[in-house]
Amino acid sequence: MKEFVVKAIDNGTVIDHIPSENVFNVIKILNLDTFDNQILFGTNLESKKLGLKGIIKMKNKYFEKDEINKIALFAPKATLIKIKDYQIIEKTTVTPPEKIEAIVKCFNPNCITNTENITTKFTVIDKVQVKLLCHYCEKITDKENFIISK
Amino acid sequence: MSLKSRSLVSINDFTKEEQLQVLELAQSFEKNPVQDILKEKVVATLFFEPSTRTRLSFESAVSRLGGKIIGVSDVTSSSLQKGESFRDTIKTISNYSDLIVIRHPKEGSARFASEVSSVPVINAGDGANQHPTQTLLDLFTINQTQGKLDELNVAFVGDLKYGRTVHSLVMALCNFSCTFHFVSPVELKLPDSVKFHIKERKQKYFEYTKIEDVIKKVDILYMTRIQKERFSDPIEYEKIKNSYVLKNDMLEDTKENLRILHPMPRVNEISEDVDDSIKAYYFQQAMNGVYVRQALMSLILGVK
Ligand SMILES: [Zn+2]
Numbered sequence: 001m002k003e004f005v006v007k008a009i010d011n012g013t014v015i016d017h018i019p020s021e022n023v024f025n026v027i028k029i030l031n032l033d034t035f036d037n038q039i040l041f042g043t044n045l046e047s048k049k050l051g052l053k054g055i056i057k058m059k060n061k062y063f064e065k066d067e068i069n070k071i072a073l074f075a076p077k078a079t080l081i082k083i084k085d086y087q088i089i090e091k092t093t094v095t096p097p098e099k100i101e102a103i104v105k106c107f108n109p110n111c112i113t114n115t116e117n118i119t120t121k122f123t124v125i126d127k128v129q130v131k132l133l134c135h136y137c138e139k140i141t142d143k144e145n146f147i148i149s150k
Numbered sequence: 151m152s153l154k155s156r157s158l159v160s161i162n163d164f165t166k167e168e169q170l171q172v173l174e175l176a177q178s179f180e181k182n183p184v185q186d187i188l189k190e191k192v193v194a195t196l197f198f199e200p201s202t203r204t205r206l207s208f209e210s211a212v213s214r215l216g217g218k219i220i221g222v223s224d225v226t227s228s229s230l231q232k233g234e235s236f237r238d239t240i241k242t243i244s245n246y247s248d249l250i251v252i253r254h255p256k257e258g259s260a261r262f263a264s265e266v267s268s269v270p271v272i273n274a275g276d277g278a279n280q281h282p283t284q285t286l287l288d289l290f291t292i293n294q295t296q297g298k299l300d301e302l303n304v305a306f307v308g309d310l311k312y313g314r315t316v317h318s319l320v321m322a323l324c325n326f327s328c329t330f331h332f333v334s335p336v337e338l339k340l341p342d343s344v345k346f347h348i349k350e351r352k353q354k355y356f357e358y359t360k361i362e363d364v365i366k367k368v369d370i371l372y373m374t375r376i377q378k379e380r381f382s383d384p385i386e387y388e389k390i391k392n393s394y395v396l397k398n399d400m401l402e403d404t405k406e407n408l409r410i411l412h413p414m415p416r417v418n419e420i421s422e423d424v425d426d427s428i429k430a431y432y433f434q435q436a437m438n439g440v441y442v443r444q445a446l447m448s449l450i451l452g453v454k
Contacts, residue, residue: 110277112258116236136258137279138160140343 006042012059014081015071020044022074023054028148029070029103030063037061049077070103072096073130073146096127104132107145111137120149154452157264157271161282161318166325173290175445175454176438183441187453188217194247195221196239197274198254203414203436204274204283208251211443220246237266244268249451252276270450278314284413285318287442288372291435292323295409296369299323305331305364308374308394308419310340315413316374317344324348330355331364335390338380360393366404371396373412373432375419398423411435 018026020043026032032039038059047053068080072094082090100122106113113120113136122132122141130143153168164172179185193212197205200223209219220243236259243250244267252263253274260273260280275281293299304323306316310332320330321344330348332340332355339357348355358364365371376394381387395418396410412420412432424430448454 106258108257110255110257112236112254112256112262112276115256116262118237118262134258136261137256137277139257139279 006040006045006055006057008086009038009040009057009059009083010086011084012037012057012061013063014058014083015056015075016053016079016081017047017049017077018054018056018071018075019050020052020054023056025074025146025148026054026056026071026078029074030067032056032058035061066097069094069097070100073100073103073143076128076130096124096130098124100124100132102149104141105147105149106134106137106139107141107147108134108137108139111139113137152452153446153449155270156450157267157273158282158446158450159260159264159271159273159276160280161285161322163282169286169289169322169325172286172442172445172449173293175449176286176290176441179441179444180438183444184214186216187448188212188215188451191217191249191451191453192247193217193219193249193251193447194243195219195223195251195274196243196253197221197223198252198259201253201275204253204281204439207436207439208272208274208283208443211440211447214440215444215448217447236262240266241268249447272446272450278312280318281314282318283439283443283446284315285322286446287435287439288315288319288411288413289322290442291409291411291431291438292370294434294438295431296407300326300328302326302328302370303331303368304328304370304372305333305361305368306340306372306374307333307361307396309338309376309380310334310374311338312377312380313374316340316372319372320344321347324351324353327353329353331358331368332356333358333361333364333394335359335376335386335394337386338376361396361400365400365408369405369407369409371408371410373410373416373419375417395419395421396424397421398427401427401429404429 023043040057043054044052078094080092081088102119106120121135125131125133132141195205195208212219240263249270251272251274252260255277257277257279260276264271273280310316378387408429409431410429414436
């Protein structure tokens, strides 16, 4: 029998295979810091796929595709598992969206979005490496330079 | 698509056909630069950093067409910006004018201005990003000197890494199947992103470190300045600086139709003894800026 390091939930969503160091970033961009149901999470768990992984379990929470896809910036290989009555009813992966708004900052210090109060906008020009082209300054922000913009 | 009420922020905002439409109209202004067609129009020139040359070129273009200019040559030192956001400044100015010409040190500023302004915006330079009217005047000049824009051998010399004029012109010329020759010190080579664009458009390019390697086979020699500050090691700069200076004797045995261009101002990368050569074309090139800007503004304001 499988032993759960992070306790199972009866109903809700599990996000698995998050790179360990990005668990808190995923929590932030999904606004889970203000979520009022139970959230369980673990970091530095062993994974065949990632070495060390993180996992987040949210009780009674289900996501729309658009809402969840933005986590692909920080967890491109994440698995999304829908749970009902302790049973897995759906397992999907995330795909980076075509456009990203407001989530990350433009890394270019000379970009107008970093001095004026402007919502950042990017086109995802590389979904594998996750490279973002800034709509304003036309410079590319790589995933190594992602900083959450709130 | 009509250019009426359109903004021009990046050269790619206009299709090849739209760019050609501007160049074609510019030819008529070259023949007849004084026309009373902007009489009812007000153009705001907002220069958040000084660039006298570009500003005067725009203002000359408007004046010769009978339009009015409201302008601030250095917004940061005026009272305009005290505590006011950039957004509010642009919104306010767009109520006073039919068209805004903006230069701003922050990259992306012109794009943002075009989104908050109620009138069209022309980017006259946003930091190191774009300066599309320079690209249009370069295209106009190449066409003027060669009678065509395609199948040309075009060399770019100098700082190809940071030179936004070079990047935009290369991108624009990719529409015309030209062969590119890039001459620069290793430290200042063309960025991969631009090379990637050339390859994607299936164009040919070659790289060199000496002007002599390429000067005899090209139709256009586009010179740019190498700035000392770009080198982390000043000794490296001292070693290479003289290799990128064009002198008159280097023009021997070059093609009859070779023309030398430069976005100006030059410092010492073209020696003054080149100026008298029929192949030196950088002063005419600067003059063309007025015609191209006249054409662009007339189309955007819907008077042509
Ligand atoms: Zn940016």
